[in-house]
Amino acid sequence: MLASGLAGAGAAAAGPFLLPQNARAAAPAAPASASGRVFTLAVIPDTQYLFDGESLHPEPLAETMKSLSGLKGLVFVAHLGDVVQNGLAQEVEAAKKPFDILVKKKIPFSVIAGNHDLPNSNTDDQRGPTPFLDAFAPLTSRQRIARDAGGYNSAYTVDGAGTQFLLLALDWRLSTAGIAWARSVLEANAGTPTIITVHDSVSADSGTGVQSTHGKLVWEKLVNEYPQVFLSINGHFWPSGRLTRENAAGRPVELHLANYQQLYFGGAAAVRLYRFDLDRRVVDVSTEVPHIEAGGLNELEREELQLTAATDRFSFALPPSLTPPVRREPRPAAAMLIRGTEAYWRFEGTGPLATGSRVADASGRGNALIVAGPSTVPLSFASDSHPAQPAGSSLTFSGSKETGAYLLTADNAPINKASFGNGYTFEAFFKLPEPFTGDSAWSAIISRWVSAKAAGRVKGEVDEPAATLSVSGGPELQWCIYPANLERSVTNWGHELRSSRWWHVAVVNDGRHTTMYVDGCSVVRNPSTVNKGLAGGETGAPWAVGAYSWAGELDKMWLGSIGDIRIVSRALAPGEFMIA
Known part of the structure; x- marks a missing residue:
């Protein structure tokens, strides 16, 4: 049975189909696009088991950051929260160092607070200073266009192959003030396609995505009434899952849960890649574990080289309103009368x-x-x-x-x-x-x-x-x-x-x-x-x-x-x- 709420942990469920090492070559690659209107958003879910008290293992997260820093077309990296296990200063300091790789490469990123990142998870986004906020708020300023007064909610612009996107990075527990701030950002960017990252929104214990209590709040206050929001991604629960709902305007909204902490080595900082192809009007989603790919494999690592369950590798269509065809100006008939x-x-x-x-x-x-x-x-x-x-x-x-x-x-x-x-x-x-x-x-x-x-x-x-x-x-x-x-x-x-x-x-x-x-x-x-x-x-x-x-x-x-x-x-x- 899935555990939710303050624990933020999911019990063991039917695991994903994991691709053995010797079958790796058969995994489908992302399709090519000659037009160049392609870009990638990387999402890193819960890494908390790598940073747990005196058990600190930054190597997997560092390997993921190294891999991402060389990824062609990468425009943004979003961590979904529960970076660490207990919200302790030494945990946060160890987890912060791999992000320096993105800073040096000038790759924009966001980090949101999960319940485990906080000394007291019974608080909302007005909780005040914490080791998490002290460490990550200064790091995530690149391309940040707004930040709320409490510091736990922020907004970013993302340039995706010439199309401007908005990414809202929201705290695990939104206050009334936090919701009002987020709504003001959405209203100020009404024509901008928007992605929301939040720690707690959708669970999938039964295999089908279900909105949590907090997820329903996010939907009612920040998604349903705002037609520019087309994708929401969260961690917190496991196993991974997805749900599609129609908003008040009748447009589909993708609600995704990505989390791999239940797997060997706490998921080893697995990363989900959202590859946007604006010409195909499709997003191709895949999940990789760079740390396992980089080193010699033990028996359990071999099982988790790549994650290929239907909730880890899939595609979904971009809303037509998001990718209108680039229409040329009409040309007179005389211009078409060639020899x-x-x-x-x-x-x-x-x-x-x-x-x-x-x-x-x-x-x-x-x-x-x-x-x-x-x-x-x-x-x-x-x-x-x-x-x-x-x-x-x-x-x-x-x-x-x-x-x-x-x-x-x-x-x-x-x-x-x-x-x-x-x-x-x-x-x-x-x-x-x-x-x-x-x-x-x-x-x-x-x-x-x-x-x-x-x-x-x-x-x-x-x-x-x-x-x-x-x-x-x-x-x-x-x-x-x-x-x-x-x-x-x-x-x-x-x-x-x-x-x-x-x-x-x-x-x-x-x-x-x-x-x-x-x-x-x-x-x-x-x-x-x-x-x-x-x-x-x-x-x-x-x-x-x-x-x-x-x-x-x-x-x-x-x-x-x-x-x-x-x-x-x-x-x-x-x-x-x-x-x-």
């Missing part, structure tokens, strides 16, 4: 589009699009778009084969007869619906409205279009074409796409090979087959946007959104794409 532009369609307007409505070709080459289909559920303009799209709007497709609408190039459009013998680049912005179902599968962003059979081909699925940029049931992008120099089809395949987000696709042919790019990145399944040009131009058949034909007849309607489309009669480098 070789054959067609360029931008979907700018308001309201629905009736059957027969025209969308102009911004290239000036006369390839207008005309709305076709039943249009019971018409196409509609939307102000939604990819953050890097030149135009800030798109078309929404929401009808079925029986009720929807699509677009066809005009009968006299020059692009209908284009064969692209010298190469091509087809680009489009699009978004898949949420959820993505079978109704959405195998329609096309853009396709040639003529079958391969009608284009003179006899091998393969010749009722399919002579050229199509489609999305499979995966959903994966597919560029399937019948080249002018081959009797069969050649296909490029993308990877599985997440729905309800915008993508950019480009397919580029240099007269010999075709390469697909998704958001400017080359995919893996690009065929090595030499292929030149596109069949079907000799028929003069139109191109369709938002529909797929079979044997020359409407078969599938696109569901989702389509933004700017540009067709260029030469191979473009990624730096020339509309997304660049």
